[in-house]
Amino acid sequence: MASYDTAKIDAILAKNEYAEANLLAILQDIQAAEGYLPRPALEHVAKSLGISIARIYSMATFYKAFSLKPRGKHICTVCMGTACHVRGAGRILDKIEENLKIKAGETTKDLLFTVERVNCVGACAMGPVVIMDGETIGNATANKINKVINDIKADSKKS
Amino acid sequence: MERIKSIKQLQDLEATLAAARKSDRPVVTVCGGIGCTANGCQKLVAEFKKLISEKNLGDKVELLVTGCLGFCEMGPVVVVYPQKTFYKKVQVADAADILDSAISGKAVERLLYTDAEGKKIEKEDDIPFYKNQKRELTGILGVIDPESIESYLAAGGYQALAKVLSGMKPEDVINDIIKSGLRGRGGGGFPTGKKWESCRKAADKLGASKRYVICNADEGDPGAFMDEAVLQGNPHTVIEGMLIGAFAIGSDEGIVYVRNEYPLAIKSLSAALAQAREAGLLGKNILGTDFSFDIRINRGGGAFVCGESSALIASIEGFVGEPRAKHIHMAESGLNDKPTVLNNVETWANVPLIIKNGVAAFTAIGTGDVTENPWNGSKGTKIFSLAGKVNNTGLVEVPMGATLRDIIFGVGGGIKNGKKFKAVQTGGPSGGCIPEKYLDMPVDFDELSKVGSMMGSGGMVVLDEDSCMVDFAKYFVEFLCEESCGKCTTCREGLARLKEILTRITEGKGRADDLELIEAVCETLSQGSLCALGGSAANPVLSTLRHFREEYEAHIFQKKCPGKVCKKLIKFSINDNCTGCTVCAKNCPQNCISGARKEKHVIDSAKCIKCGVCKEVCKFGAVTVE
Structure with a gap:
């Protein structure tokens, strides 16, 4: 692997005062900057804070917000909260998985899409809800979401 | 905003701001809550802004983007003041007409709410959804700009803090909260004042100078969004509540632990904290007194178990969120082993209300008599998020003791598409399903637990005849299975076994003795788990089994799914x-x-x-x- 640029990790560590108590926030900042938690970044954090990589690994795998694998350019999050569930969120997820030929939690080979499940985003009244790249789509239907996905696919082919 | 140096200056400023707010200009209010955002309200706001600047209407009409107005089903929602005209499902193309009508004072007919009989209703307060509520905490969401401290001050904000700092002793504050009968809105229903009292006493006894107050905004129950709405729409009220709590127990540091899945709430709260600091309402020597306190935000990592108080504290300390044994009380040894008070968002939001309006006003609402003991009733209002197969989904606030029927039919307008009511799920993964025969039961902390459910934080998901109760129980078990932290064997393994059994039942492979097996596993699970989440994890299964046993039997013996949901059986x-x-x-x-x-x-x-x-x-x- 090419050498990893640790400068931005140092900036994140500095922002969080190099404090072990801020480990959750540090990992969140890395995830936000990189889209996932790259191993070299975590090794650098372990070394800088003087803690074991296992300790970091336990955090990274306990909290759902983190991914140890690179994620897609577009993140499609299907809300599986109770209200969305009773209004058919499962069927929408099935259709998205069918369209992208991946399961929830996976990323397409071309790194274009990652499909994720979330347990509630608080937009229950608008369920089922799908979040596409941060934009909340209420009263979602399989057709509505697959159209958005297909549009993105078409756009990426053009460019 | 300039730093406010004294209580007197705060009161003067409030009077000035309140007077300035009484302008003659009509106000066009657009709901910026999460529900309306999902319905595209930002485009609407942009259109209003564009039209106002293009047509030079700045001095004729005012635009206000608020927090959640509650009636998510009708979103995007617009309300025009002073008439308080309510417009539903407003599209970008409607913006021009609304502006014209706001200035002329004549309502836009086509956007008015139509009731069940087909009658158009103009005013918000006349719509059954609003008329049947008691909006003590949520009413204000419709008139303030979440991102403006001036807006909160003009609406009487921080007056409770001023009252506390004008000579109340910490003990007086604690006493008021005990007498109000306020009980924790996060689910447990523990009397808030008692919690504060034991923390203050324990800390004084230990001689601890460091004490923490924490706001639990890790609203993890799927199907619940009350805390999101309050935190996003009125962050200052939560800050004010925490300030008062901190004064009462003698703390100088507060933390809000908020779900990372709530970006709007985090944005709103961050802005509010910065404003409060600038105004001298947070930081050193607040309002010129010797009381100092500040608040920081901790973002959650997407783990349901972190809503449990001891797991939440582990998470703030930078560890995985595993609960710990409760024989060590948080009042003595919480965050960083220091005395800690932890309450949820809605509980904190109730505090300024009680201090400002007085104990009597608060105890006038609700059930029971709490003069002797706060455990003897449920006082004040409760916010619910009404969702699922109900007509009027949204944020609903009712007095404690309102019946399920009042909420689901009176406010909620009954079941979608004329279907039949089957059950209502309250309390999220720790709660249970309540069948039709209990619809007239008053909703408070104690009544709900009698029928095998619980208040929880206030999620209310309505199920109609097309729902399968076994599938629904399986949904919660799958959720809990994923979210169990894995520390206790009974929870980790018990849930995995329950998932196995329920899965085979929904696939038509259920065995004759499965129901007894489920009951046995559930009992072990409830008894053997350390934290409240594990202890209550069996509730969704046990309550459906208790009230809908025949549905389980139909799956097992007739290999049929009465709700026509389970794929293998239809x-x-x-x-x-x-x-x-x-x-x-x-x-x-x-x-x-x-x-x-x-x-x-x-x-x-x-x-x-x-x-x-x-x-x-x-x-x-x-x-x-x-």
Whole structure:
């Protein structure tokens, strides 16, 4: 692997005062900057804070917000909260998985899409809800979401 | 904003701001809550801004983007003051007409709410959804700008803090909260004042100078969004509540632990904290007194168990969120082993209300008599998020003791599409399903637990006749299975076994003794788990088994799913209503529907994956499920 640029990790560590108590926030900042938690970044954090990589690994795998694998350019999050569930969120997820030929939690080979499940985003009244790249789509239907996905696919082919 | 240096200066400023707010200009209020955001309200706001600047209407009309107005079902929602005209499902193209009508004072007919009898209703307060609520905490969400401290001050904000700092002793504050009967809105229902009292006493006894107050905004119950709405729409009220709590227990540091899945709330709270600091309402020597306190935000990592108080503290300390044994009380040894008070968002939001309006005003609402003991009743209001198969989904606030019927039918307008009510799920994964026969039961902390559910934080998901209770129980077990932190064997393994059993029942492979097995596993799970989440994890299963046993039996013995949900037990077919329009065949992902145009179609059961698309797209009711 090419050498990893640790400068931005140092900036994140500095922002969080190099404090072990801020480990959750540090990992969140890395995830936000990189889209996932790259191993070299975590090794650098372990070394800088003087803690074991296992300790970091336990955090990274306990909290759902983190991914140890690179994620897609577009993140499609299907809300599986109770209200969305009773209004058919499962069927929408099935259709998205069918369209992208991946399961929830996976990323397409071309790194274009990652499909994720979330347990509630608080937009229950608008369920089922799908979040596409941060934009909340209420009263979602399989057709509505697959159209958005297909549009993105078409756009990426053009460019 | 300039730093406010004294209580007197705060009161003067409030009077000035309140007077300035009484302008003659009509105010166009657009809901910026999460529900309306999902419905595209930002585009609407942009359009209003554009029109106001293009037509130079700045001095004729005012635009206000608020937090959640509650009636999510009708979103995007716009309310025009002073008439308080309510407009539903407002589209970008409607913006111009609303501006014109706000200035002329004549309502836009086509956007008015229509009631069940087809009558148009103009004013918000006359709409049954609002009329049947008691909006002590949520009413203010409609009149303030979440991102402006001036707006909160003008509406009487921080007056409770001023009252506390004008000579109340910490003990007086604690006493008021005990007497108000306020109980924790996060689910447990522990009297808030008692919690504060034991923390203050323990800390004084230990001689601890460091004490923490924490706001639990890790609203993890799927199907609940009350805390999100309050935190996003009125962050200052939570800050004010925490300030008062900190004064009462003698703390100088507060933390809000908020779900990372709530970006709008985090944004709103961050802005509010910065403003409060600038105004001298947070930081050193608040309002010129010797009281100092500040608050920081901790973002959660997406773990349900972190809503449990001791797990939440572990998470703030930078560890995985595993609960710990409760024999060490948080009042003595919480965050960083220091005395800690932890309350949820809605509880904190109630505090300024009690201090400002007085104990009597608070105890006038609710059930029981709490003069002697706060455990003897449930006082004040409760916010619920009403969702699922109900007509008026949204944020609902009712007095404690309102019946389920009041909430689901009075406010909620009954079941969607004229279907029959089957059950309501309260309390999220720790709660249970309540059947029709208990609809007239008053909703408070104690009544709900009697029927095997609990208040929880206030999620209320309504189920109709098309829901399968076994599938629903399985949904919660799957959720809990994923979210169990894994520390206790009974929770980790018990849930995995429950998932196995429920899965085979929904697949038609249930065994005759499965129900007894479920009960045995549930008992072990409840008894053997350390934290409240594990202890209550069996509730969704036990309550459905208790109230809907016949549905479980139908799955096991007749191999039928009465709710027609479980895929392995149902079969799709096409009846004589079919006109041969071919829509179902075109939409079938399996291409297993055949038939000539204008002739009855047939589904090939062998290839059918029971996705239900054909039933969804058929306009003639020709697809039946058995």
